[in-house]
Amino acid sequence: MGIGRRVFLKGLGAGIAGVTSGSILTPDKLGATESAGSKEIAGSEEFMGVLIDTTRCVGCRSCEVACAEAHNFPVPDIEDESVFETPRQPTESQWTVVNRFETEKGEVFVKKQCMHCNQPACAAACLVNAMRKTKEGPVVWGENCMGCRYCMFSCPFDIPKFEYGKWNPKIQKCNLCWERLKKGEKPACVEACPEEALTFGSRRNMIEEANRRIYGSPGEYVSHIYGEHEVGGTGYLYISPVPFEQIGFPTDLGTTAYPEYTTGFLFSVPFVLILWPALLSGISYATKWKEEKRKEGGTR
Amino acid sequence: MEGFTYVDIFATKGPEYLLVISALLTFIFFWKMLSTPAKKVYEVVESIVPAVGKWFRLPAEGIYFHQGHAWAKMENEDVVNVGIDDFAQKLVGKIDSIEVPKVGSAVTQGEKGWTLKVDSKSIDMLSPVDGKVLAINRKLVESPESINEDPYGDAWLMKVQVPKVSANLKNLLSGKVAGRWMEEVREDLLSRMNYNLGTVYQDGGVPVNGIARNLDQEKWDEVAKDFFLTL
Amino acid sequence: MKGKAAAVEIKNFKEFVAFILSELKPKGKLLTPFNVISAPIMLLGAVLMVIHLTGFAEVTHLSQEFPWGIWIGFNVMVGVAFAGGAYVLTFVVYVLRSEKYHPIIRATVLNGFLAYVFYAGALALDVGRPWNMVNVLVGNSFGVGSILFLVAWHFLLYMVAEFIEISPAFAEWLGWKRVRKFLCTLTLGAVIFGITLSTLHQSGLGALFMMAKGKIHPLWYSEYVPILFLVSSIFAGISLVIFEGSISHRVFKDKLSYEYRTSYKDMMVGLGKICAGAMFVYFFLKLVLLIHGGHWSLLNTPMGYWYLIEVVGLVAIPCFLFLQGARYKNLTLIRVATVLAMLGIVINRLNYSVIAYKWWIPFSQRYVPSLGEIVIALTFVFINIWAFRWIAMRMPIFEAPPAWAVEEDEREEEDFAFEPKLGVTMADGGKKMVERER
Numbered sequence: 001m002g003i004g005r006r007v008f009l010k011g012l013g014a015g016i017a018g019v020t021s022g023s024i025l026t027p028d029k030l031g032a033t034e035s036a037g038s039k040e041i042a043g044s045e046e047f048m049g050v051l052i053d054t055t056r057c058v059g060c061r062s063c064e065v066a067c068a069e070a071h072n073f074p075v076p077d078i079e080d081e082s083v084f085e086t087p088r089q090p091t092e093s094q095w096t097v098v099n100r101f102e103t104e105k106g107e108v109f110v111k112k113q114c115m116h117c118n119q120p121a122c123a124a125a126c127l128v129n130a131m132r133k134t135k136e137g138p139v140v141w142g143e144n145c146m147g148c149r150y151c152m153f154s155c156p157f158d159i160p161k162f163e164y165g166k167w168n169p170k171i172q173k174c175n176l177c178w179e180r181l182k183k184g185e186k187p188a189c190v191e192a193c194p195e196e197a198l199t200f201g202s203r204r205n206m207i208e209e210a211n212r213r214i215y216g217s218p219g220e221y222v223s224h225i226y227g228e229h230e231v232g233g234t235g236y237l238y239i240s241p242v243p244f245e246q247i248g249f250p251t252d253l254g255t256t257a258y259p260e261y262t263t264g265f266l267f268s269v270p271f272v273l274i275l276w277p278a279l280l281s282g283i284s285y286a287t288k289w290k291e292e293k294r295k296e297g298g299t300r
Numbered sequence: 301m302e303g304f305t306y307v308d309i310f311a312t313k314g315p316e317y318l319l320v321i322s323a324l325l326t327f328i329f330f331w332k333m334l335s336t337p338a339k340k341v342y343e344v345v346e347s348i349v350p351a352v353g354k355w356f357r358l359p360a361e362g363i364y365f366h367q368g369h370a371w372a373k374m375e376n377e378d379v380v381n382v383g384i385d386d387f388a389q390k391l392v393g394k395i396d397s398i399e400v401p402k403v404g405s406a407v408t409q410g411e412k413g414w415t416l417k418v419d420s421k422s423i424d425m426l427s428p429v430d431g432k433v434l435a436i437n438r439k440l441v442e443s444p445e446s447i448n449e450d451p452y453g454d455a456w457l458m459k460v461q462v463p464k465v466s467a468n469l470k471n472l473l474s475g476k477v478a479g480r481w482m483e484e485v486r487e488d489l490l491s492r493m494n495y496n497l498g499t500v501y502q503d504g505g506v507p508v509n510g511i512a513r514n515l516d517q518e519k520w521d522e523v524a525k526d527f528f529l530t531l
Numbered sequence: 532m533k534g535k536a537a538a539v540e541i542k543n544f545k546e547f548v549a550f551i552l553s554e555l556k557p558k559g560k561l562l563t564p565f566n567v568i569s570a571p572i573m574l575l576g577a578v579l580m581v582i583h584l585t586g587f588a589e590v591t592h593l594s595q596e597f598p599w600g601i602w603i604g605f606n607v608m609v610g611v612a613f614a615g616g617a618y619v620l621t622f623v624v625y626v627l628r629s630e631k632y633h634p635i636i637r638a639t640v641l642n643g644f645l646a647y648v649f650y651a652g653a654l655a656l657d658v659g660r661p662w663n664m665v666n667v668l669v670g671n672s673f674g675v676g677s678i679l680f681l682v683a684w685h686f687l688l689y690m691v692a693e694f695i696e697i698s699p700a701f702a703e704w705l706g707w708k709r710v711r712k713f714l715c716t717l718t719l720g721a722v723i724f725g726i727t728l729s730t731l732h733q734s735g736l737g738a739l740f741m742m743a744k745g746k747i748h749p750l751w752y753s754e755y756v757p758i759l760f761l762v763s764s765i766f767a768g769i770s771l772v773i774f775e776g777s778i779s780h781r782v783f784k785d786k787l788s789y790e791y792r793t794s795y796k797d798m799m800v801g802l803g804k805i806c807a808g809a810m811f812v813y814f815f816l817k818l819v820l821l822i823h824g825g826h827w828s829l830l831n832t833p834m835g836y837w838y839l840i841e842v843v844g845l846v847a848i849p850c851f852l853f854l855q856g857a858r859y860k861n862l863t864l865i866r867v868a869t870v871l872a873m874l875g876i877v878i879n880r881l882n883y884s885v886i887a888y889k890w891w892i893p894f895s896q897r898y899v900p901s902l903g904e905i906v907i908a909l910t911f912v913f914i915n916i917w918a919f920r921w922i923a924m925r926m927p928i929f930e931a932p933p934a935w936a937v938e939e940d941e942r943e944e945e946d947f948a949f950e951p952k953l954g955v956t957m958a959d960g961g962k963k964m965v966e967r968e969r
């Protein structure tokens with residue numbers, strides 16, 4: 001894959017994107033739309049999700065460009081291939097990155113961004129509800145954030161990034177193009193992808209589609225959808241030709257949603273708040289009685 | 301857990317229970333050790349402050365103690381000898397002089413009776429009886445060190461005419477009860493010294509300057525007043 | 532109990548201002564070694580704080596990989612653990628009504644109050660948008676599922692409770708008799724409230740780490756971290772009481788009340804016993820969790836050795852030293868144990884936040900606090916000490932309360948002892964109606 005092909009595909013992709021990559025979802029459009037999502041976004045009853053088929057990704061990074069353009073970030077230089085030398089993380093000015101991995105089945109490219117978990121650790125962590133899970137699926141950040149960075153500490157994927165050094169810092173992470181979804185548009189990265197590696201729709205449909213591909217092309221995929229059950233399920237789902245450890249995914253996260261780890265403690269709080277004062281008052285009363293008996297009995 | 305092979309989720313329960321049992325057993329020993337001072341400490345303490353009876357001389361009969369460490373003894377029907385007990389003088393050490401009320405003045409049980417002058421400090425003591433002062437032991441007032449020789453006999457401080465003798469004596473301690481009280485005083489003293497191994501007297505004797513000095517170098521008079529109930 | 536003569540009775544605002552101004556004058560030597568060291572650091576710290584807040588330059592070494600640094604890991608976590616002496620001792624003194632630790636209770640509560648105030652200050656400096664901290668308290672966007680939300684609220688409420696507990700000392704300083712009387716009626720309630728809150732936020736600080744599963748080394752991470760933090764806060768707080776008491780014994784020598792001086796050694800030994808007991812429990816809890824987690828094979832790794840240093844060297848050994856110190860009534864042993872225990876707490880809290888956090892990252896890429904962060908961290912500690920000293924030199928913290936307060940308390944006790952309505956239970960079990968005595 002030379003640079004030429006990527007540039008060509010980028011140009012092609014930009015032109016084709018609006019036509020073939022799926023239809024535009026408008027607020028009042030109700031019916032099924034091709035293989036993508038089935039319901040409107042605003043007021044959607046189920047989570048939306050994105051399926052990433054890593055066998056289709058060619059590493060053109062059009063998604064990175066589209067994301068930067070959609071959110072007023074500096075556009076990354078996609079000509080520079082040196083970025084693939086070591087796996088990257090999203091940054092406070094780049095919500096998504098594409099990484100390259102050498103595997104037994106050749107080069108595999110993986111797009112990395114917020115996973116939009118079903119039960120996000122970041123949203124549970126946020127004490128002012130700045131980070132919140134919308135019922136449509138995207139996990140979004142709001143301006144009432146106080147910059148405590150507890151979301152960063154808790155995220156199993158280490159996604160949220162902080163604008164250190166700014167006097168009014170934000171937490172930066174992919175928001176599934178929430179502002180575009182509300183207008184009936186698809187996420188910028190999904191629209192920009194020339195290879196249809198990214199598919200947007202309801203999470204339920206995305207899982208069905210993933211299964212269809214896995215079982216429809218035996219041997220091509222590892223029979224696992226990453227994100228189907230990990231940490232209780234995520235909005236971004238991945239299918240891969242090789243085991244997921246080989247392409248940079250943490251595979252030891254378990255299937256428990258991360259907020260569940262805190263429920264044991266949180267749910268005992270009201271008990272302590274009711275039980276302790278009663279216990280302590282009782283003890284204090286008992287010792288007061290004992291003290292008075294002692295004072296009466298004593299002579300001075 | 302992928303669901304294809306056997307996984308025992310309770311594998312560690314056995315060892316955990318064993319650990320708990322050993323923890324509880326260890327705790328018993330730990331608790332015992334924590335709550336009793338070491339044997340060595342007991343031995344040293346005994347050598348410093350021997351049991352009551354050996355160290356604080358408690359007379360056999362007829363002496364009534366006030367909890368402020370003054371004593372009263374009936375001389376005859378309504379005249380009572382009054383003095384300072386052995387503990388008091390060991391506590392303060394060498395007394396320079398004693399300020400006493402004038403003959404003919406009244407004293408009240410439980411209120412200030414006289415003042416000890418030690419170094420530059422004045423330490424009040426409480427009178428054990430109500431009555432009128434009949435006589436002062438001039439010899440004692442001028443050379444108080446003679447208390448040490450016979451604290452409950454010759455070293456009487458004042459003779460007091462007490463109209464309601466039996467009523468007064470009811471509020472004082474004697475015999476076995478006095479013995480128990482001195483035990484408590486000894487315990488109190490020891491716990492304040494905190495079994496401090498730093499204050500070892502090789503000969504087991506009493507420091508000339510008084511025990512109170514060990515508890516607080518500068519403000520030892522407050523220690524004394526605390527024991528004499530005049531703080 | 533001897534008390535000071537009544538100093539002041541402030542009746543109007545003008546007197547108040549004059550009094551405060553007179554109290555602002557320094558008492559005692561200005562050029563002590565502590566002052567000489569701490570003052571320049573505090574000044575530098577103040578400058579650095581301004582630089583940090585304005586974003587003028589990057590003061591910290593915080594990064595995207597390590598979002599929390601020593602201001603959280605040390606100032607907040609360790610500071611709060613050390614302030615745990617207040618809830619333990621108020622339990623012993625006011626709920627169990629043990630007179631033994633009464634002389635030291637005010638200093639402990641004052642330290643607890645100041646610790647929370649200044650470490651809340653450290654938090655306010657650390658967060659990126661301090662003005663939005665008010666969103667935790669007011670508004671319609673409460674993250675009630677967040678443990679940090681709980682901790683934040685508890686911090687605030689606890690500060691209020693501690694303030695109420697220490698306020699009689701302030702009222703005595705100002706000579707406000709009626710205010711003091713009212714505040715004293717609130718003490719027991721504030722104590723009970725404070726103990727409840729403390730239980731929850733000491734363990735809550737541990738619960739903050741629950742969602743960092745996988746990022747904190749398995750030898751430390753466990754679902755029972757909250758309990759570990761709670762138990763360790765007991766001996767952390769009491770260790771600080773011993774440490775601070777030993778220093779105060781010398782520094783505030785002239786202020787110490789008679790009760791304090793005569794019971795000092797007794798108190799220190801008793802506190803050492805409490806520490807020994809709590810550390811014994813903590814050690815065995817750690818052992819149980821080691822077995823429960825099944826990670827004992829990890830003991831043979833560098834992090835495993837570090838774990839052993841912490842648990843054996845800085846928990847088991849000081850526990851033993853406290854035990855021996857208590858048995859032999861040896862204050863030196865107890866003091867050595869105190870220092871080791873405190874070091875253990877510092878290392879423990881730092882482990883969770885920055886050392887055992889993402890332990891796999893090689894040292895060259897790890898978070899190491901910048902000099903600026905260290906200076907600011909020290910500044911908060913020193914401000915705490917300065918504030919404590921200022922108050923202890925002027926208000927009845929170590930010294931006995933003024934005579935009028937002592938009389939008031941004694942009258943209160945007499946009033947309580949006889950309850951004309953219910954009658955008094957005599958030694959033989961019979962009841963006797965008693966007149967109110969004065």
